[in-house]
Amino acid sequence: MTIEVRGLTKRYGEKTAVDDLTFTVRPGTVTGFLGPNGAGKSTTMRLIVGLDAPTSGSVTVNGRHYARHPAPLAEVGTLLEARSVHTGRSAYKHLLALALTHGIPRSRVAEVIEAVGLAGAARKRAGGFSLGMGQRLGIAAALLADPAAVVLDEPVNGLDPEGVRWIRTLLKELAAQGRTVFVSSHLMSEMALTAERLVIVGRGRLLADTTVAEFVRSAGHDEVSVTSPEAGRLRELLAGPGVEVASDAPGVLRVRGAGAEDIGLTAAAHGVPLFELTPHRVSLEEAFMELTRDAVEYHAHGAGRPAEVAA
Numbered sequence: 001m002t003i004e005v006r007g008l009t010k011r012y013g014e015k016t017a018v019d020d021l022t023f024t025v026r027p028g029t030v031t032g033f034l035g036p037n038g039a040g041k042s043t044t045m046r047l048i049v050g051l052d053a054p055t056s057g058s059v060t061v062n063g064r065h066y067a068r069h070p071a072p073l074a075e076v077g078t079l080l081e082a083r084s085v086h087t088g089r090s091a092y093k094h095l096l097a098l099a100l101t102h103g104i105p106r107s108r109v110a111e112v113i114e115a116v117g118l119a120g121a122a123r124k125r126a127g128g129f130s131l132g133m134g135q136r137l138g139i140a141a142a143l144l145a146d147p148a149a150v151v152l153d154e155p156v157n158g159l160d161p162e163g164v165r166w167i168r169t170l171l172k173e174l175a176a177q178g179r180t181v182f183v184s185s186h187l188m189s190e191m192a193l194t195a196e197r198l199v200i201v202g203r204g205r206l207l208a209d210t211t212v213a214e215f216v217r218s219a220g221h222d223e224v225s226v227t228s229p230e231a232g233r234l235r236e237l238l239a240g241p242g243v244e245v246a247s248d249a250p251g252v253l254r255v256r257g258a259g260a261e262d263i264g265l266t267a268a269a270h271g272v273p274l275f276e277l278t279p280h281r282v283s284l285e286e287a288f289m290e291l292t293r294d295a296v297e298y299h300a301h302g303a304g305r306p307a308e309v310a311a
């Protein structure tokens, strides 16, 4: 089951929340939907399931608009930010009401409660649930109609490490069953562990449509810090095509395009003493921040760049 987003645009007055987005979410893999706050992820997800109408462009699930499917819940199960749980009802009653109004067999309620690990709390009032239990209940509702696709907005938000691990495993299982799994996050490191594909947005625009493996490869421009009392001479010795050397402090070099081994051998061959030789790998989170830097709406003061005014 494929979700196809084509030239999707959503404006709220002057504000363009989603700006000409085109991408495809395919079955059998987890696709991470990444972007900083306000990038348009939630809006895009609402547009997918017809909770909002696009200003222009289109989105189809399994070849049709979501609302035109005879049993939309069996196409796409959702966990969206605004939760609508009747707080006085138990988890069981909440799911049962949902099942009965959507022609889903009663027996399915116990199945999803079991699947999300809420069996012990199913008869308790949902209003008293912890954030993690509420999240599990939301996921149970998303899975109720045994959907071919799930669209989950920030499902790990506020969860403890055990909950995060649980969601990660669940999403992979759903994808392994051949379902389409589309999950948003603003944490690159989390998506790197969960997703296979990545759709990255900033200010409503598409910044990357790639695989995690490819993103990791492209992010991996290693840098080596070198400290030497003869840094100036070493810098000249290292200069060459594809090698970049920068220096922020006297006696300390930052080298890109040459590995620690090459640098050490060059230094030894010319009798240059080294006090430090440290390879650094650019972290995924750094690469993601670099990619989305210009799309971040609100910078903290003193974060290196002046605050940008939202477009």
Ligand SMILES: Nc1ncnc2c1ncn2[C@@H]1O[C@H](COP(=O)(O)OP(=O)(O)OP(=O)(O)O)[C@@H](O)[C@H]1O
Binding pocket: 012, 015, 016, 017, 035, 036, 037, 038, 039, 040, 041, 042, 043, 044, 186
């Ligand atoms: N109903 C609305 N009316 C006006 N502006 C809106 C509306 N919904 C969203 N926006 C604006 O559109 C932009 C995108 O919001 P959206 O919630 O889709 O981003 P997001 O990537 O999900 O961010 P977050 O991670 O903070 O939830 C934001 O600037 C937001 O303020």
